[in-house]
Amino acid sequence: MISSTSMISNHVPLELINSILSRLPVKALMRFLCVSKEWSALINSSNFIKKHLNHSIETNSDRTLILKEIFMNPPSQSRWFSVPYSDNDQFGKAVQIYQPLHNWEILDYCHGLVCLTFYNRYEEKEDIAIWNPLIRKCRKLPNEPIDKPSGSLYYSCSSFGFGYDPSNDDYKVMRIAQFFEGGLREFFEVKVYSLKSQCWKKIEKHLPIKEICSAQSVSLNGAFHWIVEQHGGSESILAFDFANEKFRLYRKPSNEDLASLEVLGGCLCFIECCPEIPTYNDFWLMKEYGDESSWTRIYKIESDAVLWNIDYFKPLLFSKNGQKVLMEGVSLIWYDIKNKRGKKVKNRSFPKRFKTATCIESLLLLDGDNVIDPKQKKNKRKR
Numbered sequence: 001m002i003s004s005t006s007m008i009s010n011h012v013p014l015e016l017i018n019s020i021l022s023r024l025p026v027k028a029l030m031r032f033l034c035v036s037k038e039w040s041a042l043i044n045s046s047n048f049i050k051k052h053l054n055h056s057i058e059t060n061s062d063r064t065l066i067l068k069e070i071f072m073n074p075p076s077q078s079r080w081f082s083v084p085y086s087d088n089d090q091f092g093k094a095v096q097i098y099q100p101l102h103n104w105e106i107l108d109y110c111h112g113l114v115c116l117t118f119y120n121r122y123e124e125k126e127d128i129a130i131w132n133p134l135i136r137k138c139r140k141l142p143n144e145p146i147d148k149p150s151g152s153l154y155y156s157c158s159s160f161g162f163g164y165d166p167s168n169d170d171y172k173v174m175r176i177a178q179f180f181e182g183g184l185r186e187f188f189e190v191k192v193y194s195l196k197s198q199c200w201k202k203i204e205k206h207l208p209i210k211e212i213c214s215a216q217s218v219s220l221n222g223a224f225h226w227i228v229e230q231h232g233g234s235e236s237i238l239a240f241d242f243a244n245e246k247f248r249l250y251r252k253p254s255n256e257d258l259a260s261l262e263v264l265g266g267c268l269c270f271i272e273c274c275p276e277i278p279t280y281n282d283f284w285l286m287k288e289y290g291d292e293s294s295w296t297r298i299y300k301i302e303s304d305a306v307l308w309n310i311d312y313f314k315p316l317l318f319s320k321n322g323q324k325v326l327m328e329g330v331s332l333i334w335y336d337i338k339n340k341r342g343k344k345v346k347n348r349s350f351p352k353r354f355k356t357a358t359c360i361e362s363l364l365l366l367d368g369d370n371v372i373d374p375k376q377k378k379n380k381r382k383r
Contacts, residue, residue, distance in 0.1 A: 018051070025361055056112075056360040056362060063084075068355045081094040091345060095349075103118065104117060111171075113130050125143065126158060130365070134361055141173060154187070161174040161216060161240075170195060170196040176190050189202075190202070207238075209230055222241065236249045250290075256272040258272070269285055271312070279311060285298050301342070313328070313335070316328060332350070
């Protein structure tokens, strides 16, 4: 008996099958891997994975939130949840998903990949992994030693970034180790990990700064960005360009010392944070990337606009009509920009407290090697 899938493959052009499958959600495609060898080879191919990702980016479809449950009194093994997010700004039921790396923290996320970190206090090093939660595969980065300067007693701390390099179609992790003695930064070591080449590379560039003020960066337009302090004492935004591996400085939209960087609506977002009474968060967007004159103040959250005593609201995304912003506080909050009011997202399936990563569905890491696949581990135990 000839299977229906064989009949489809024989009568429907492969290009049409390719086009149809590239529009389907990841959950369906993972099931279709078992349809036939031809379909499995197609879905696993790097060209198809890229085509599927581009379709998700262009249509802004198949969006998902990943929630990591947090506790007030660790240690506790956190649960992870996947939440579908529809085009009408509604959230589906939070479904628990398996995370093979327990108690790791969310560093950043990009194109359906989540970068995780775990500080190993016994070995005094930061472990890093890149995880695709929807296909349940992750890759742990090889440990890379920090080249400490000799001749003096230095103490180091590291800042990390994760993002996409469009010039090389690659995903990269950047680590800047800061060495200091007596409160003064004396030396920086910069290394970049490439997901494509699976190795670390040292960047022999001078950093035109005194200190990095933010523990992690934000990635946008093929560059990492940090808030930094210059030698004169003023603060700026430091960018590292993937393509030419050069640093450049941008002026901040305000002189507020307590500030943070995020990405909102495809733009660099600068947030002023005032923890003193009255508390507020002030949000600015760089409307034209690289143009300092395009900084635009889009909204301000004051203490009486919300019912929660929170110092910092992390912006995640705009609503479909652009009039509201989804933010992470004690939970998810929709903030109405025009009416200046926040409203908590009510969903009983959500954990009480959590950290959020926003993802578009992708098949990245499906065709990769050196990945951790929980399904394969379970099958080996059964055998």
